[in-house]
Amino acid sequence: MGFLLRSLRCSKPLFRSYLSHPFPAHFRWISSSSALLRPESSVALAADPPPRTPVAGARVHIPNPDDAIEVFVDGYPVKIPKGLTVLQACEVAGVDIPRFCYHSRLSIAGNCRMCLVEVEKSPKPVASCAMPALPGMKIKTSTPVAKKAREGVMEFLLMNHPLDCPICDQGGECDLQDQSMAFGADRGRFTEMKRSVVDKNLGPLVKTVMTRCIQCTRCVRFATEVAGVQDLGMLGRGSGEEIGTYVEKLMTSELSGNVIDICPVGALTSKPFAFKARNWELKGTETIDVTDAVGSNIRIDSRGPEVMRILPRLNEEINEEWISDKTRFCYDGLKRQRLNDPMIRGPDGRFKAVSWRDALAVVAEVAHQVKPEEIVGIAGQLSDAESMMALKDFLNKMGSENVSCEGNGISPNADLRPTYLLNTNISGLEKADAFLLVGTQPRLEAPMINARIRKTVRATQAKVAYIGPPSDFNYDHQHLGTGPKTLLDIAEGRHPFCSTLLSAKNPAIIVGAKIFERKDKDAIFSAVETIAKLHKVIRADWNGLNVLLLNAAQAAALDLGLVSSPSESIRSAKFLYLMGADDVNLEKLPDDAFVVYQGHHGDKSVYRANVILPSSAFSEKEGTYENAEGCSQWTVPAVPTVGDARDDWKIIRAVSEVAGVRLPYDNLEAVRARIRMVAPNLLHVDERESSTVSVDMKPDFQHQMSLEPFEAAVENFYMTNSITRASKIMAQCSSMLLKK
Amino acid sequence: MSALAALKMVKVPPNSASMEEARKQTLEFFKMACRSLPSVMEIYNLDDVVTVSQLRSTISAQIRKNAHIANPKVIDLLLFKATEELSNIVTHSKQRHHVIGQYVLGHEGGLIQDMGTKDQGISEFLKQFYTSNYF
Numbered sequence: 001m002g003f004l005l006r007s008l009r010c011s012k013p014l015f016r017s018y019l020s021h022p023f024p025a026h027f028r029w030i031s032s033s034s035a036l037l038r039p040e041s042s043v044a045l046a047a048d049p050p051p052r053t054p055v056a057g058a059r060v061h062i063p064n065p066d067d068a069i070e071v072f073v074d075g076y077p078v079k080i081p082k083g084l085t086v087l088q089a090c091e092v093a094g095v096d097i098p099r100f101c102y103h104s105r106l107s108i109a110g111n112c113r114m115c116l117v118e119v120e121k122s123p124k125p126v127a128s129c130a131m132p133a134l135p136g137m138k139i140k141t142s143t144p145v146a147k148k149a150r151e152g153v154m155e156f157l158l159m160n161h162p163l164d165c166p167i168c169d170q171g172g173e174c175d176l177q178d179q180s181m182a183f184g185a186d187r188g189r190f191t192e193m194k195r196s197v198v199d200k201n202l203g204p205l206v207k208t209v210m211t212r213c214i215q216c217t218r219c220v221r222f223a224t225e226v227a228g229v230q231d232l233g234m235l236g237r238g239s240g241e242e243i244g245t246y247v248e249k250l251m252t253s254e255l256s257g258n259v260i261d262i263c264p265v266g267a268l269t270s271k272p273f274a275f276k277a278r279n280w281e282l283k284g285t286e287t288i289d290v291t292d293a294v295g296s297n298i299r300i301d302s303r304g305p306e307v308m309r310i311l312p313r314l315n316e317e318i319n320e321e322w323i324s325d326k327t328r329f330c331y332d333g334l335k336r337q338r339l340n341d342p343m344i345r346g347p348d349g350r351f352k353a354v355s356w357r358d359a360l361a362v363v364a365e366v367a368h369q370v371k372p373e374e375i376v377g378i379a380g381q382l383s384d385a386e387s388m389m390a391l392k393d394f395l396n397k398m399g400s401e402n403v404s405c406e407g408n409g410i411s412p413n414a415d416l417r418p419t420y421l422l423n424t425n426i427s428g429l430e431k432a433d434a435f436l437l438v439g440t441q442p443r444l445e446a447p448m449i450n451a452r453i454r455k456t457v458r459a460t461q462a463k464v465a466y467i468g469p470p471s472d473f474n475y476d477h478q479h480l481g482t483g484p485k486t487l488l489d490i491a492e493g494r495h496p497f498c499s500t501l502l503s504a505k506n507p508a509i510i511v512g513a514k515i516f517e518r519k520d521k522d523a524i525f526s527a528v529e530t531i532a533k534l535h536k537v538i539r540a541d542w543n544g545l546n547v548l549l550l551n552a553a554q555a556a557a558l559d560l561g562l563v564s565s566p567s568e569s570i571r572s573a574k575f576l577y578l579m580g581a582d583d584v585n586l587e588k589l590p591d592d593a594f595v596v597y598q599g600h601h602g603d604k605s606v607y608r609a610n611v612i613l614p615s616s617a618f619s620e621k622e623g624t625y626e627n628a629e630g631c632s633q634w635t636v637p638a639v640p641t642v643g644d645a646r647d648d649w650k651i652i653r654a655v656s657e658v659a660g661v662r663l664p665y666d667n668l669e670a671v672r673a674r675i676r677m678v679a680p681n682l683l684h685v686d687e688r689e690s691s692t693v694s695v696d697m698k699p700d701f702q703h704q705m706s707l708e709p710f711e712a713a714v715e716n717f718y719m720t721n722s723i724t725r726a727s728k729i730m731a732q733c734s735s736m737l738l739k740k
Numbered sequence: 741m742s743a744l745a746a747l748k749m750v751k752v753p754p755n756s757a758s759m760e761e762a763r764k765q766t767l768e769f770f771k772m773a774c775r776s777l778p779s780v781m782e783i784y785n786l787d788d789v790v791t792v793s794q795l796r797s798t799i800s801a802q803i804r805k806n807a808h809i810a811n812p813k814v815i816d817l818l819l820f821k822a823t824e825e826l827s828n829i830v831t832h833s834k835q836r837h838h839v840i841g842q843y844v845l846g847h848e849g850g851l852i853q854d855m856g857t858k859d860q861g862i863s864e865f866l867k868q869f870y871t872s873n874y875f
Contacts, residue, residue: 356870616873646873654869657862666865 052076052094060084060092069135074142086128086139087115095141098150098179100157100264101216102129105320106225112157112216114179116149117141125149147183154184157214160195160239161265168212170266172279176214197242203250204732205257205325207274213267215241219259226322227253228454228474243267252737253474254447254717257328261312261321270309272329272729277301277308285638286313288625289327290382290552290618291724293513294426294448295627296323300331300619300638307331307619307639317427317688318627324447325733326718331619333727337602339614340643351612356644356654363611364659366594370574372399378566379405380580380599381551381721384623384635385682386671387615387648388553388560390663391579393674394652397661402569405557406581407550409516410565414558417681419525421555422449422629423543424508425688430456432544434504435464436497438487438528439710440512440548441471444717446628449548450474463504465497468512468710483709484524491530501535508544509537513554514713523705548628550713551721555626559679578605579648580615582722598651600642601722613655614645617723621647622668624675624682631688632681755816762815766803769819769826773799776830784836790844798843 060080062068067082073093080089085108087097100112110130117128120138125145133139140146158180165171197210215234220243223232231251235242245251251259259268282301289296289310297313310331312323342359343351367375377395379388383405392403413419424432429452442450456462457475464477467486480486480497489495501507511528515521528545531537537544549555570576571588578584580599586608589595597609600617618625620641626632641647646654649671656663665671675682681689714720716738718730756762777792786795802822809815828834868875 641873646869650869650873654866657866662863666863 054094055091055096058088058091069133071133071135071137071139073139075138080133084133086117086119086126086131086133086137089133089137090117090128090139090141097128097141098183099129100175100179100214101218103218103221103262106218106221106262109217109221112214113153114150114157114183116146116153118143118145118149150183151185154180155188155190158184158188159190160211161214162194162196162211164212167275168209168266169207169269169274170212170263174266175264195239200244201248201250202245202268203252203256204729204736205271205329206251206259207269207271209267209269210242210244211267212265213243214265215243216264217243218262218264219243219268222259222262223251223253223256225458226258226451226454227255229253232259250737254324254326254443255322255451257325258312258322270329272332273309277303282308283638284311285636287619287636287638288633289323290625290635291326291330291721292324292446292448293549293551293554293628294318294446295552295625295631295633296327296448297633298323298327302619302638305639307334317425318629318631319448320451322448322451326447326720326724326730329729329733330724330727332729333601333723333725334617334619336728337722337726338617338642338645339600339602339606339612340645341614342644343612345610356646359611359613360655360658363596363613363655367398367575367655367659370594373402374572374574375400375577376402376564376566376569376573376575377404377577377579378581378584379403379553379557379562380578380582381406381553382580382618382723383553383557383648384618384621384625385556385560385632385675385679386623386668387579387652388557388562389671389675389678390649390652390656390665391577392560392562393663394656394659394661395577397656397663398659402564402566402573403562404564404566404569405551405553405562406566406584407513407516407554408557408563409521410519410567412516412558412563413522414561414563417559417630418543418545420547420549420558422510422546422548423690424546425629426452429453429508430459431542432456432504432506432508433460433462434500434507435462436490436501436507436509436531437464437466437468437477438509438511438524439468439515439713440510441468441712441714442510442548443472443474444712444714445512445550446548449628463500465500469712471712483707484520484527484705485707487524487527487531488705491527491534493534498535501531501537504535506542506544507535507537508546510546510548512548512710512713513550514711518706520705527705552625552627555628555630556624556632556679556682559626559682560675561678578609579652580722581605582725598648599722600645601726603722603725613651614643615648615651616641616645620645623648624672624685626682629688630681630690632683632685634685756812759810759812759815762812762819765819766815769822770799770803773822773826776826780829780839783830783832784834784839786836786839786844789840795843 062081068079069082070077070079071089073090073095076093078089078093080092087102090097097115097117099115101109102115108130110127113127115128116125118140119126161176165177199210200208202208217234220232220234223229229252231245231249232243233246235244260270282303285300285302287298287300289298296319297315299311299313300307301309301311310328312319312321314321341353342356344354344359344362346352375395375398377391379391395403426449435453442453454475457464464475465480466477467480469482490498509528509532515524518524532545566584573589573593576589576593576595578595578597582603582605595609596611596613597605598613598615600615606612618635619638621635621637623635624632625635653663665674672683716734718734719725724730756765774796777795781787781792806818829839
């Protein structure tokens, strides 16, 4: 919109000059204003515009004052560091230059020519995205020369662009639409046939209408640079130029959905979202993602009670502006397999819908019939901190200490926060120059963190070594081994990789959360700490010892002290309270145990449940989630709950009252006040609470290390939790995209 | 038609002088409502959703809801409103979904109603929890 207003303001027809020119020498059909007729003569018209604020809060940081240069943008002086392009200089000066191919996170292509500006003493308009700013450069962005250049470029782009905006999914959020309104001519001279291009099949996620493509090559650059797959490329030359996969091949990247966002036109759009809604009828809710432990910032676009699509939100610290395909396309799982009524399993083994009153009465009655130590509670991987706090308080009041969170393994060590967090920070990983990945496959476990590592590897040639089962990486790495034996070799300094670690300035070790589930995890962690000490991974200014968690609930669960061992307590459980826990192994559970399943999806654990209490999904509730690096964030409800479902913490609060052990909180603020007493860092939303204690304080363990190799934590990237398992799109992805 | 004709004859009774009289008039109203039920079933085509006896118990539940009222003037007013509602129903001034929503499914006085002493002694939170997720 800014484009439009500014250009309208600047391009008002100069009536007086038109009238004073009684016989136009040459009548040009295309010109939108008479000032454009004489581009040379109107240089003098440029008056001093008022200083503007930088575009999108762009800021420059000039580390060395000697490197600063001064350029003039529309007559207004601006100081920028050396090496910035003309386009960036204009952004700092507050002038938004139209562009298609330029993207700040991708390499510069300079092929759309939309960003042409006039530079004094330059014979032709220059492509500002590819031109470095030089000291004293006088850049003019709204002169008739620049405007006419843009108009010409626009005309060429529209020459082969189909006029199918009314049926195009990009309509309303299309860069080409906006910029042709703002900078294009008001009529065209084109009378021939438009070219047409065969659509490509990029898989179940990205829909292509290649005739709409303007060859900006953003998608090609994204695929090769950020996603790290060489799937897309340019074919042909001149007017026969096309984007495509070289052979009949699908785009198999876990970040492929992002090409939908960066495509400035409707050539690449979302296949599941095709023809479902128009973007102006959607309500956007800024919330966060819970499908992995990264906590990507997302915007949920909903229409009425339905989630229509999920888009990324900019957060430089966490996900930059990308999200994984699982995050983006899991939303159709929110509409399927939902639990909407409280249910009790009858004597015939079938579930019968009952009222909340009856369901809670049954739960409370059974909870009092068993011994306190036979009560076990397990929080699922999608639980928010509030509900885990309520679950722990409820079970403690019932006299049981058996509260845990799935995925945290056997008696997790939650005493020191740095032992289970990504201490380097996600953005801090960019400073590392050597990585040691122990039993973690970041590409499957946390694609956004993998994208950071890839960015680092690309930018600084950082060395990556990996210990674990054979895995797919999209950057150069050394596969050192599959099991703890290699780890011991490094810990004892025998391994050739030790020299790389020693010579690294900022070495980073990332340990996978799957190791929590091993019996010898203490031994492995002490081996890792030995490596850290040996190679100076932890210093005052650098903490490179990281744990990469798997699930959204894990970090908050450890902070809140849900630290019992589910695998042991399940064996003697008589009353099992599953709060969305679907990945626990219930085989050891005694047959006469009473299982309460509180959750939003009819997933694995429902088969064993005796009572179902329907709760709301992450898109429907307000909750606190702590991500792998220890940054707590809030989800915001985007759509109403399904059926008769209730928020998780409210259900537990209600059960507690019916069971006669009433929890002392009635609203979210009160629950948070209770959390403040246990883990105040969970309330510091959107900031990362760094830990002050160092790992050195941890007592030494001497445990026997078994030599069995590390296991993969994620079998199927597309289906890891109850929402994604219910999703049809994710099922299509796993059948088509997973490498068999 | 007979029920309608009967209703047209009904005049709002004079104020009750005592509780005894109010009680008599309440019973009178209940009987009248019960007598009109077959034609209500027919007008709104309710045979497949509810039975006459269920509707009868809905009406009696509605009346019993006010059992604690001891002021004959209040009872008179409630009776007046009840007569008005009944004539609205019998004269087809309502539509089928109104009747179903209010008397077959509805929260207050419907068949799924859960009135009574069970909710006594529970907290405000739990009361709200049973009705909706949003409070």
